[in-house]
Amino acid sequence: MVDVAVLAGVSTQTVSRVANGSRDVRAATRRHVIAAMNELGYRPNSAARALKRGTFRTIGVITFPLSSQGNMRTLEAIALHAARQDFAITLIPVTAPTQAGIQGAFSRLGELAVDAVIAIMEVHLLEAATVTLPPGVKIVVVDADAGDQYSVVDIDQADGTRKAVQHLLDLGHETVWHVAGPKESVTSERRAAAWSTTLSAAGRPVPPVIRGDWSADSGYAAGLRLADETGCTAVFAANDHMALGLLRAFREKGKAVPEDISVVGFDDVPDASSYPPPLTTVHQDFAAVGRQCVDNVLRQIHTNTIEPRVTLDPARLVIRQSTAAPLAASRATIQQRC
Structure with missing residues (x-):
């Protein structure tokens, strides 16, 4: 610090004030001191500054x-x-x-x-x-x-789940199946509880939970089961990666999304809008x-x-192309209008 002060032509107190970011130094003086610091390779001692x-x-x-x-x-x-x-x-x-x-x-x-x-x-x-x-x-x-x-x-996990499930119910789905994360995860259990509570509050049947492990592979395995489940027209996956696995399984089983089955994820990962189809999901900031x-x-x-x-x-529901009214309900609406 003394060497910097001598080179810059100022006091050591001025060097100290510049090093500590004090505003009580004239701009021209600050520039001279910083130039001297750079020339001499001076770096403030972080331990000493912490003690002070x-x-x-x-x-x-x-x-x-x-x-x-x-x-x-x-x-x-x-x-x-x-x-x-x-x-x-x-x-x-x-x-x-x-x-x-x-x-x-x-x-x-x-x-x-x-x-x-x-x-x-x-x-x-x-x-x-x-x-x-x-x-x-x-x-x-x-x-x-x-x-x-x-x-x-x-992030309000429960509120995000309620928004996802209610969105599917509002579209006309009788109930919503759920692919949950691992049971030992508190986050997974929080979302599963909010899913069940939302369905019960709406007076809808609560299907059995299908467990995954957050991976797309586990979502794929769940999708193979759900594709054969009679009456399954909507699925809420506890994260986007499992939702990706669902989309693949439904495609392989000849189930169109969203015409036959609607899918909602959770997280809004950067690639969610590029899923086939673009995924409706819960955005977490x-x-x-x-x-x-x-x-x-x-x-x-x-x-x-x-x-x-x-x-x-707050969590925010991002609606894309993976959700729609169930096909049977759409046909009934068309017939009523005719």
Whole structure:
């Protein structure tokens, strides 16, 4: 810092103010100091700055699996929005959703210099692992079922499901079959419960749940079964990849979508509009969730408070060409008009 001050012809206090982003420096002086920093290869000492400020300006993000479409899009938004606020992120992936795996991730977190944590995982896993946070570290959990113990940001899964099922009922379908995700997934169970509740509230029969594992292959297997199911004219899949498998199975079994069977997915993956046919699905704004996570932890950091609150971003139904009125109902309407 002394070398920069000598080269720029200013005091060390001025160099410090420029390094810390203070606005109390004239523009011309700032340019001279920055030029001297660049010439000498000067970089501010982040550890020293952290001791002076009392913060590290770093957010730890714990998540699994990284292959998840939603997790990756949320993580990208967190990193970009944190950078805009002059914060960095430290990614701590959990290799397996086990008690040991989660405890190991939080143990590594305790060795790192972070001001806050964003946990992109279901809260029951945190509780099962009985994790502890370093003193003073704030936390936000991406899970609508986290209750009032944590500050929570998530997408309203139940509302998105209700919109999907009601859309199919409004088209004239007697009921809606459901291809759910794995039973151990809280997200899957949340969507399955909302599907069943919506049908019951409308006085419609609730068909047996068909289980998948989020993959297109499991959706394909479910589609082969549903194609032979008498009276099945509408299916709600718990994610878009399983919906893709349904479309393939129905096509192979000679069932036209949406003329014979309507299909709705969940997620609105980037390729959903290119499915054959373009998929009606529930859009989740993962970028909005990521930004809200960062805003939430920064508010806790700046006020030095832990304020449990639940922020649910609304899901939006995107109607495309994979849904229509059932063919039998359409024919009856035409006959009535004639």
